[in-house]
Amino acid sequence: MFDINIRLISMLGLLTIIVLAGLILDYRNVATKPIRTGMWLAVLGITAGIFLTLSAVLPENEFFGRVFSQVRTTQKVVALTFDDGPYPPYTEQVLDVLKEFHVPATFFVIGENVKKHPELVSRIASEGHQLGNHTYHHIDLLKADRKVIVDEIDSTNQAIIAAVGTAPHLVRPPHGFRDPVVLEVMAERSLKVVEWSVMSRDWTNPGVEVIVDRTVSKVKNGSIILLHDGDGIASQASRAQTVEATRRIIQTLLAQGYKFVTVDEILTKMEDSKG
Numbered sequence: 001m002f003d004i005n006i007r008l009i010s011m012l013g014l015l016t017i018i019v020l021a022g023l024i025l026d027y028r029n030v031a032t033k034p035i036r037t038g039m040w041l042a043v044l045g046i047t048a049g050i051f052l053t054l055s056a057v058l059p060e061n062e063f064f065g066r067v068f069s070q071v072r073t074t075q076k077v078v079a080l081t082f083d084d085g086p087y088p089p090y091t092e093q094v095l096d097v098l099k100e101f102h103v104p105a106t107f108f109v110i111g112e113n114v115k116k117h118p119e120l121v122s123r124i125a126s127e128g129h130q131l132g133n134h135t136y137h138h139i140d141l142l143k144a145d146r147k148v149i150v151d152e153i154d155s156t157n158q159a160i161i162a163a164v165g166t167a168p169h170l171v172r173p174p175h176g177f178r179d180p181v182v183l184e185v186m187a188e189r190s191l192k193v194v195e196w197s198v199m200s201r202d203w204t205n206p207g208v209e210v211i212v213d214r215t216v217s218k219v220k221n222g223s224i225i226l227l228h229d230g231d232g233i234a235s236q237a238s239r240a241q242t243v244e245a246t247r248r249i250i251q252t253l254l255a256q257g258y259k260f261v262t263v264d265e266i267l268t269k270m271e272d273s274k275g
């Protein structure tokens with residue numbers, strides 16, 4: 001049977017050939033009438049390449065398929081999400097802050113880190129937070145073949161099941177990167193693909209103030225906020241800034257009347273027809 005895998009990389013490869021062919025045609029003055037067909041072919045190829053790349057990497061883009069980056073709602077609800085953990089001591093510190101303010105969050109965990117710290121994953125779940133799959137080795141899924149993508153997702157689900165007894169139904173691809181095959185693998189497993197609408201680049205440790213300002217200034221009803229309690233599979237960088245920023249973000253948004261919910265809950269607030 002014909003099994004066509006639509007990958008970003010193969011599409012970009014094909015477009016590169018089209019661009020090169022266009023440039024050669026233009027250079028050799030083939031097909032110059034009525035317009036410079038070769039040059040326009042090259043321009044078209046480059047434009048299509050940029051469009052497809054943006055479709056794979058922009059969190060809110062839905063050209064390749066449905067993803068959830070925010071929810072259109074009139075209710076003052078936001079969802080905090082933490083990626084790349086579990087990672088001691090920062091995951092515990094984030095959990096302590098969330099507990100202090102009675103705020104639920106969603107943790108997109110890395111399988112390898114789950115395997116190392118199952119007790120932390122179990123604490124996340126027992127304190128009422130939601131878990132999502134963030135792949136086993138935090139790899140760029142655009143560069144992985146279907147079998148590797150399947151392994152990354154399934155082994156992480158198994159690690160989560162081993163830690164808490166249930167499989168997650170949310171996934172966030174590393175960096176948010178996806179293409180048709182990535183989305184197909186997720187759909188086959190009934191995993192909803194969750195991106196984000198508010199990002200502070202907290203993983204670069206730009207300072208607590210910066211993380212708080214970048215986050216709070218962009219938040220609106222239905223925002224999904226991206227933060228990091230972990231540091232990939234390297235688990236080297238400090239997440240102390242994120243811990244402190246989390247506290248201040250929660251304080252500020254609570255004072256503005258926002259309610260914090262899990263990703264599952266925020267998706268139920270969706271007021272458009274696509275929900």
Ligand SMILES: [Zn+2]
Pocket residue numbers: 083084134138174175232
């Ligand atoms: Zn990540």
